[in-house]
Amino acid sequence: MLERLLDAYSALFGRIRFAKFNKLLFMAGARGLGILNYKSPYQSGEEPFLQKFLKDYDQVNSVVLDIGANKGDFASWVIRSSKNLNVISLEPNPAAASALQKNISDVNHRHTTIAKGAGAEAGKSTLYDYGETDGSGHASLYSEVFTEIHHSESISPISIELTTIDIEIEKIEGNICLLKIDTEGHEQEVLLGSRSLIENRRPPAILIEFNEMNVISGTHYHRLKFIIGVTYDAYRLLPGGQLLPLKNLPPLLTEIYAYQNIVFIRSDIKVLEG
Numbered sequence: 001m002l003e004r005l006l007d008a009y010s011a012l013f014g015r016i017r018f019a020k021f022n023k024l025l026f027m028a029g030a031r032g033l034g035i036l037n038y039k040s041p042y043q044s045g046e047e048p049f050l051q052k053f054l055k056d057y058d059q060v061n062s063v064v065l066d067i068g069a070n071k072g073d074f075a076s077w078v079i080r081s082s083k084n085l086n087v088i089s090l091e092p093n094p095a096a097a098s099a100l101q102k103n104i105s106d107v108n109h110r111h112t113t114i115a116k117g118a119g120a121e122a123g124k125s126t127l128y129d130y131g132e133t134d135g136s137g138h139a140s141l142y143s144e145v146f147t148e149i150h151h152s153e154s155i156s157p158i159s160i161e162l163t164t165i166d167i168e169i170e171k172i173e174g175n176i177c178l179l180k181i182d183t184e185g186h187e188q189e190v191l192l193g194s195r196s197l198i199e200n201r202r203p204p205a206i207l208i209e210f211n212e213m214n215v216i217s218g219t220h221y222h223r224l225k226f227i228i229g230v231t232y233d234a235y236r237l238l239p240g241g242q243l244l245p246l247k248n249l250p251p252l253l254t255e256i257y258a259y260q261n262i263v264f265i266r267s268d269i270k271v272l273e274g
Contacts, residue, residue, distance in 0.1 A: 054078065074180060099135055132154065178207060198227075
């Protein structure tokens with residue numbers, strides 16, 4: 001029945017003159033499926049989801065890993081909305097790392113800044129940012145992010161140091177309850193450097209921002225899912241923090257290169273979908 005309706009729709013509205021209308025329906029559907037809801041932490045689903053999820057891990061020995069911390073909005077929110085959670089932030093952009101430390105100085109007894117980027121291997125690399133900036137949220141290891149996506153004519157290279165999550169967790173004694181990754185297209189490499197964490201210490205959740213920058217780095221959702229492994233279930237965050245299951249969905253509904261938050265939750269943890 002559904003296929004008949006869709007066939008009838010395409011026969012009637014599959015015309016150039018209806019392109020704007022079809023685009024409107026497409027964009028509206030995308031928003032309803034958790035895509036491009038970036039204007040606030042509530043709309044993205046990130047804040048309400050974490051409020052519910054992290055309360056079960058609000059203990060003195062619990063640690064949130066914040067990879068790609070920028071100026072500390074995420075870290076600050078986690079600390080101020082909990083009583084005991086500790087946050088370790090990795091931020092390679094010197095300007096952003098400096099701002100991060102200032103912005104979170106009043107709660108720094110539960111926060112640690114590591115002024116490095118994360119990847120599959122430790123070493124030296126180059127980060128790119130706008131020419132005139134104090135550390136933007138768009139900074140990326142891929143210069144094409146600026147030339148092809150943001151269409152910026154002014155780009156500044158910044159020499160940075162890379163580490164891996166597996167190297168850093170050797171120094172961490174607490175229980176890691178959340179791995180958050182927002183690295184403007186470098187998410188796959190971060191996960192490749194986190195294999196020991198995922199396989200041996202098994203954090204309850206891995207939160208990844210997936211967006212158009214992944215086109216540049218050649219990162220696919222199904223590749224991220226493969227690296228994380230079958231012991232985690234994937235969901236897309238909806239406005240208000242609801243969880244949209246991505247299991248068994250076709251690439252048409254998962255390989256969408258636009259802003260979204262995807263959370264991988266350990267399969268043995270009961271979650272409330274919808």
